[in-house]
Amino acid sequence: MEAFACDALPGRVVFGAGAARTALADEVARLGVSRLLLIAAGGGETVARDLAAPLADRIAGTFTGVRPHVPVEVADAARKQAAAIGADAVLSVGGGSATGTAKAVALTTGLPVIAVPTTYAGSEVTPVWGLSDGERKTTGVDMRVLPRLVIYDPELTVSLPGPLSAASGLNAVAHCVDGFWAPGRNPVSALAAAEAIRVLAAALPAVARDGTDLGARSDLLYGAYLAGSAFAVTGSGLHHKICHVLGGRYGLPHAQTHAIMLPYVLAFNAPGAPDAASRIGQALGSEHPAAALQALAAQLGLPRGLREIGLAEDQLAEAARLIEPVVPADNPVPAGAAALQVLLRHAWAGDPVGTELAGTELAGTELAGTELAGAGRAVEEQGAREEAVTDEALASFAGADAARYREIMQSLVRHLHAFAREVRLTESEWEQGIDFLTRAGHITDDRRQEFILLSDVLGLSMLTVAINAPASAGATESTVVGPFFVADAPEVPLGGDIAGEAKGRPCYVSGTVQGTGGEPLPGARIEVWESDEDGFYDVQYPDGRIGGRGWLRSAPDGGYRFWSVRPAPYPIPDDGPVGALLTAAGRGPMRPAHLHFKVEAPGYRTLITHIFVAGDPYLDRDAVFGVKESLITDFAEHPPGPGPDGRPLDEPWTSVRFDIVLARLASGPGSPGI
Ligand SMILES: [Fe+2]
Numbered sequence: 001m002e003a004f005a006c007d008a009l010p011g012r013v014v015f016g017a018g019a020a021r022t023a024l025a026d027e028v029a030r031l032g033v034s035r036l037l038l039i040a041a042g043g044g045e046t047v048a049r050d051l052a053a054p055l056a057d058r059i060a061g062t063f064t065g066v067r068p069h070v071p072v073e074v075a076d077a078a079r080k081q082a083a084a085i086g087a088d089a090v091l092s093v094g095g096g097s098a099t100g101t102a103k104a105v106a107l108t109t110g111l112p113v114i115a116v117p118t119t120y121a122g123s124e125v126t127p128v129w130g131l132s133d134g135e136r137k138t139t140g141v142d143m144r145v146l147p148r149l150v151i152y153d154p155e156l157t158v159s160l161p162g163p164l165s166a167a168s169g170l171n172a173v174a175h176c177v178d179g180f181w182a183p184g185r186n187p188v189s190a191l192a193a194a195e196a197i198r199v200l201a202a203a204l205p206a207v208a209r210d211g212t213d214l215g216a217r218s219d220l221l222y223g224a225y226l227a228g229s230a231f232a233v234t235g236s237g238l239h240h241k242i243c244h245v246l247g248g249r250y251g252l253p254h255a256q257t258h259a260i261m262l263p264y265v266l267a268f269n270a271p272g273a274p275d276a277a278s279r280i281g282q283a284l285g286s287e288h289p290a291a292a293l294q295a296l297a298a299q300l301g302l303p304r305g306l307r308e309i310g311l312a313e314d315q316l317a318e319a320a321r322l323i324e325p326v327v328p329a330d331n332p333v334p335a336g337a338a339a340l341q342v343l344l345r346h347a348w349a350g351d352p353v354g355t356e357l358a359g360t361e362l363a364g365t366e367l368a369g370t371e372l373a374g375a376g377r378a379v380e381e382q383g384a385r386e387e388a389v390t391d392e393a394l395a396s397f398a399g400a401d402a403a404r405y406r407e408i409m410q411s412l413v414r415h416l417h418a419f420a421r422e423v424r425l426t427e428s429e430w431e432q433g434i435d436f437l438t439r440a441g442h443i444t445d446d447r448r449q450e451f452i453l454l455s456d457v458l459g460l461s462m463l464t465v466a467i468n469a470p471a472s473a474g475a476t477e478s479t480v481v482g483p484f485f486v487a488d489a490p491e492v493p494l495g496g497d498i499a500g501e502a503k504g505r506p507c508y509v510s511g512t513v514q515g516t517g518g519e520p521l522p523g524a525r526i527e528v529w530e531s532d533e534d535g536f537y538d539v540q541y542p543d544g545r546i547g548g549r550g551w552l553r554s555a556p557d558g559g560y561r562f563w564s565v566r567p568a569p570y571p572i573p574d575d576g577p578v579g580a581l582l583t584a585a586g587r588g589p590m591r592p593a594h595l596h597f598k599v600e601a602p603g604y605r606t607l608i609t610h611i612f613v614a615g616d617p618y619l620d621r622d623a624v625f626g627v628k629e630s631l632i633t634d635f636a637e638h639p640p641g642p643g644p645d646g647r648p649l650d651e652p653w654t655s656v657r658f659d660i661v662l663a664r665l666a667s668g669p670g671s672p673g674i
Contacts, residue, residue, distance in 0.1 A: 010146070011149065024054070034088060078105050092113065095118055117221075127144075166302070167254075170302070173262070237331070305350025477630050478607060481596075484537040506566075507565055516661055527549075590621070595611050599660050614633060
């Protein structure tokens, strides 16, 4: 016998048909409690009141607000009632939710719990509690919630519907099987688990056939009790960790998920736990326990593949990744994400596990398990080889002198490798990527910047803006610089015209430049650039023209004004590789009409932004994700006549006001800035 540790849980169990009617009153008296809070669930209320009738003088109050998963507000209400009536014990009659509510009361009050279960939940013999708060579930272990007394009466379970009984009973089998490799496994729990599997496997089909078969109901309840006791000390193994993720993340139904997964998990772990597999096989009366479990679930009318209960094939990889970190460290077979994905794929497809797999009576689950585990091992080895490449590439930057350079390059390598592994990048896809970058390089010159375009349409430019220009209360928001800024724009005087050779309706732009404290900023350098009425920037014309760009300084009072042309929506250059990328994505190349600004003042954060024309049809689908609500501005239309500065205009013209607010640069080391 190997060394082991085992927590034997205290608590009295009274088992027998009719025990709730005949023994409950005496057992309660034996405990010496006299002011019970009766907790009864839904349909069990009548039963509960009948059962409690003989001890009516000891029932000080009844709580019937039981709800599944024990919401915190239900727990609070039950606790308040217990306090209000001066309860000295809690009596629950019902399924797992009633027991759970009683446990919630015991958790904060320490009151002893007496449980009369009417289903096969098994929670009445565990010190585990659970509460839910909206989507969030919290569980814990506390000996105060372990019922002091459990009365098992199979007669109370006869009305439980067949399918619910089957699901609940199989759940108990899952507790037992998983307990063979769970962290708290020990010879005593294994003994109880094996006996429970034997009893449950025999009783389940009988109950499914005839729900009134009291003998089968008795066996089922006995098995559920043993399973609950075993699970209380072993805790969750691989199977429960998998089901928890599948249920929590993808909302798969609890009982069906357990029924489907269990045979696959057994087949997966069997090669690493031959003794457990053999004992489970003995209990099931089969040399091929995984196949026997699958057959049992089928007999009970439960589905066989995860795809039948709503899991999508493209969720398997993510599920495997989510499960990997919660796999118990000593699971008998290595269960990395890759191996788990193989396991999940079999369970998703509902592949036969065991005899059917090889089409012969002799090829058993062990074979299937070996295949699964073997495939898992092969994928694990593949994973290790890939990790090694990443590690080597990471290490090659470890000696870099500049810490920031090292950080950036190592992170880039990590993410780039993870990306390639996630999508399983093929060699021809890699070649396409290289070809794309090559074409982007060839088309880029002093006037065409395909890489900025690429960054723009991937949202990287806007993300970088967001990271580096953190929101500052009251300051004008930033947006992308775009690919059309050029450094040598002409200076224009205050009130001058930047239109140059750009065609379009005259547009008068005015406003102020201030700091966030309201202080005017005289002499601020305001640079603007925009497209003409045809949607082209000057640099997009081959004739070297200059127009639609210029810079000026704000007046002593912080005010500024200049003439330009009304901006137009335009497509980003889409005749290169980035255009092809947009087409492949079904995305358009359009940007809503806008005017670019770059505003600088000493001591203030440089602002790079646009103003967008309100009402533009492309505001909600900017190809480069640059639109921000606060930057959408009203452009007013005017008939021919003198402009605000007296300029005579014989054509309609436009005006816009844009007040610019700059954030003060934080002083001290590490101050952010562009
Ligand atoms: Fe632009």
